[in-house]
Amino acid sequence: MSVSPGVKKHRGFREIIGQKADETFTRLTAGIPWREFRKMLRGDPPTRPNPRLKPHSESFWFHIKPTYYHESVTKFAHTFRLGLLSTYLFFIEVVTGLLLMVWYAPTPERAYLDMIRLLSNVPMGQFIRDFHRLAAEAMVIIVVLHMFRTYLTGSYKKPRQFTWLTGVVLLAATLFLSFSGYLLPWDQLAFWAVTIGTSMAEASPTPPGTGFIGEALFGQADWFGQFVNMILRGSPDIGANGLLRFYLLHIFFLPLIVIFFFFMHYYKVVHFGISLPANEEEVGQDTANRVPASKRRYYLMDVAIDEIALLSFVTFIMVVAVAFFYDAKLEHLANPLKTPLHTTAPWYFYWLQGLLKIGDKVFWGLVVPTLFVILITIVPYIDYNPSRRARDRRLALVAGFLVASALIVLSYMGLPLYAVQSPPAEEVVQEFMPEEGVGPIRELDWAEVEIGIYCTDTFVGSAPLSEFEHVILDFKKRIETEPGLPDGVGCITVEAAQPQLKSIVFDIKWTDIDGAPAHFQKRFYWHEESIYWEEFNF
């Protein structure tokens, strides 16, 4: 293109500024001039040649995104964008996690106090902690759903077997990330959940034929469980070493694994394209990467707006949940000498606890879960059925739903209410005054719980009933209807113990099976200003 002399000589000041501004804008958007950018936001079709593809080659973050998708796979109900959501939640975990690390030191002396300091002295500290915890639990759910969706649409089939495999690693890493974070606050919840978790590892049997290794190294043939336990805890019980190990797992090793496998996973997803709805292609075909021009939806700015809208909406929901509803638990300081009632693993391992309750610890707690994980991992290699259509995969779908239902039932069996029950008197007291959390009595106004001895055989209540009297009457009903407490009489003694401190003693007498009088007593202290974790709300 030749420029005729003189034409550009008398460019005005505004024109020069405008041109410079546009150049800068184009550089910032990695190749899109501002007029084009405006058209893009409006949803106008691109000019030719399409400048909107430029960022995909110019910028790192856009080059890993495809330039366009098949319109069928961008429908929300096809993938529910669960992969995107998982990635986003991981990003949130990294950011909030880095912030939390600023106020945390992984030693038993400091960890719990650091939690207290974070909650009492760091502006937005509680918010960041709750957000980290909520996103972690949401991530577990989303990742599991992501896998289930992939299974239902048969997307793990050729050529995406390896993508599935990296996905299984990511799922495992997500579960262990969540679990390793559990120990860090060093409270009763953390300590005992992790003690249970690592005890399961300790129970693992020595692989047959490897006894000689143990003989050589440790002088005993049955070495494997102890060895695994030692590696996890750093000592026979959880202490300073175990905390440091879980911390390093949580902030370094596992995130490294997630990042590594995420990029493998993501590369494969982009390379093969998201699998089309099964009915849109022939059985055995994979046409995800051959998108006719008429079916294309460009990432910029069309799909990107989808993603931005979804992620802002999800973030909003989470922010509201954290601000008004959700609190990360914080129980009493870890006490290795005091096992709390109803100790449980985290909810995403309830199914394991449920399995353990069925029978033999080694078979149900170790062999079955290991087989289950192996089965999930090799699904793409054993499922020879080339069709992804639901009507051709009846067996696979039934099996999938059966496994999902089994997990739900097992998780239900892992709940504490299905758990080994403590003696009835202890259970009743736990209901009214739990060791952790609030419960019906602490829920009341401190001043309203009046000094006195209230016994279920004499208490009648006044009219109108105060809220405290309602609770006493509930207690009375509970004692009288409990089959495990024949002739049960319960007394609640409320005494002033100190300024702003009340002592509350539960005293339950009943007749045991042998007809002998039995007795259970438990004392609590309750301070006027105490806050338990369920009351952390702002």
Place this chain on the structure above:
Amino acid sequence: MQGISRLIIATAAIVGILVVVLVYAANENDRMEAFDAGFRGRAIEDGAALYSEACATCHGANGEGLVGPALNAADLLVPEPGESLPPRVIARGWKGDLHSFLATSISSGRVGTVMPAWGQKAGGPYSEQQIDNIATFIMNWASEPGKKWGGATERVAIGGVEPISAPVAEAMPSPPPSDVRSAELGRYLFQGPAGCAECHAFDGATGVIGPDLTGVVENKGRDYVYNSIVDPTAAGHDKTVMPESLSFSLSEIEIQSIIDYLENPEAAKPAEEAAPEKPSGPEAGQQIAQAQGCLGCHTVDGSSLVGPTWLGLFGSTRKLTDGSQAIADRDYLYRAIVDPNVEVVDGFNPGIMPQDYGDRLSEDEIQAIIDYIETLK
């Protein structure tokens, strides 16, 4: 159209996030303060439970002091005007604050007394956090020092039907009747409410402002002492700080009782102190175990606290930390009392039990305690 509704969702969500976060942030100071107070409350609750488990046997459930000194006391918890620390803390020459004084005392124990070291650093059972909580609990008495708490009565209904039971009146040793002349009453007044012991040295009192009163009745006669009490100036004490008001505040019987006491302090001693008997037998052993605070760590009902229970101890086989075994006969128990660190029972910590019971208790007393343990089968 679709594009625009998506943008509206995104914009509304982002604005919503900002609003919620700003509202939350605006409330942060209040929330943090409430959390601070709430955590202090929980520390006191935890401290209260630990106190009743470990400390109450010697210091009293209300901190009134039994074997150990009173903790629910103004001179430990409340600084005098113009001072930054309470008198008992100053008397120890402590340079830190009250909380660290209490925590250090608990953690390290007191050498030369029954008070063991409770901190894990010193070989005790409790973590730093737990000891901090006990100290916080003790300091919570400070707003009403000396008050006795507790004492609930049965209630069948609330809501004005019955009066709210007030905390029981302060527990003091019941004073002798004030309308009967006795050396015992004199001792009570001299050492207590009349305030004589503040200034005078006599029978254990160590006042230095006034003269030592030992033998004063014998040397100067009852009348001299009587006059010095009712009218010190007229009795020849010109530049005295002795209050003139005693004749108004004390009755004739009370003044005579004080003089009786000054004349013969031995007569005022409580009966059991006046005639010390050689202790023997399980009942005496039980009393000694109670008074020495043994039962603070050793139960007699089978539960184990800091030390092993005494129930069923005698004659049983003890597994020791060095792996060996011992039969709990009289010799074993004697060694365990006099030299507790030599044979430590498996599951318990060495160093908790004071080492000096051999000096503190007489031979008879130790045998009496063993008699008592022998009955607990």
